[in-house]
Amino acid sequence: MTTHHPRQFPVILMTGTPGTGKSTTAALLASSSSIPLVQLNISDIVKEKSFHEGWDEEWNSWTLDEDRLLDYLEDVINPRDAPASTGFIIDHHSPSMYPERWIDLAVVLRTDNEILYRRLEDRKYKANKIQENVSAEIMEVISAETRESYEPEIVVELRSDGLVDNEMDDNVRRIEEWCVNWIKNSAERGEAQADVDAEESDE
Numbered sequence: 001m002t003t004h005h006p007r008q009f010p011v012i013l014m015t016g017t018p019g020t021g022k023s024t025t026a027a028l029l030a031s032s033s034s035i036p037l038v039q040l041n042i043s044d045i046v047k048e049k050s051f052h053e054g055w056d057e058e059w060n061s062w063t064l065d066e067d068r069l070l071d072y073l074e075d076v077i078n079p080r081d082a083p084a085s086t087g088f089i090i091d092h093h094s095p096s097m098y099p100e101r102w103i104d105l106a107v108v109l110r111t112d113n114e115i116l117y118r119r120l121e122d123r124k125y126k127a128n129k130i131q132e133n134v135s136a137e138i139m140e141v142i143s144a145e146t147r148e149s150y151e152p153e154i155v156v157e158l159r160s161d162g163l164v165d166n167e168m169d170d171n172v173r174r175i176e177e178w179c180v181n182w183i184k185n186s187a188e189r190g191e192a193q194a195d196v197d198a199e200e201s202d203e
């Protein structure tokens with residue numbers, strides 16, 4: 001069994017339908033935050049490390065080897081020897097496969113249907129893939145899956161339409177503020193636990 005060190009920095013799941021802005025928001029957060037945060041772009045990792053069982057023609061995507069991916073991520077997020085020296089942003093459209101104990105905050109990005117349609121068209125997605133993703137956004141599929149997978153108090157939905165000035169900067173600032181609080185609270189939890197341990201050893 002793996003022994004986990006208490007994490008010093010939070011793990012954020014950045015999820016949403018493809019095209020809602022996960023990778024762009026995660027990259028901005030990782031590059032601008034005062035807290036060390038590393039972006040884990042799951043699609044890139046799956047491709048680079050071949051954590052897949054081949055190409056699925058029907059779905060036009062890789063068939064994920066979930067076990068190998070999760071084993072790899074466990075070592076990155078919860079290294080055996082010492083706590084990770086950074087926090088992480090898991091950037092993925094599939095929210096439900098991660099262990100609850102990994103995720104401290106789950107951010108679901110939401111985008112207006114017509115805007116999402118245009119973004120996916122710009123990406124040269126095939127018509128059926130655009131339709132499938134826009135329908136998923138209308139049906140709130142990722143949002144529902146995220147809420148089924150994590151406690152309600154750690155799930156946050158943010159608009160990512162690009163209609164309001166500085167929307168992405170504001171989203172990034174909100175997440176950063178949340179991270180600062182998480183670090184402060186986890187330091188207090190650590191001190192409280194140390195007090196309990198000291199009292200118990202006195203008895």
Ligand SMILES: Nc1ncnc2c1ncn2[C@@H]1O[C@H](COP(=O)(O)OP(=O)(O)O)[C@@H](O)[C@H]1O
Pocket residue numbers: 016017018019020021022023024025119159160161162163167168
């Ligand atoms: N809030 C936003 N404001 C303006 N443009 C956005 C916003 N969110 C995403 N975009 C644009 O939409 C496109 C898709 O974003 P991307 O980060 O690749 O989405 P995802 O990682 O969810 O597939 C990019 O061109 C990005 O610049």
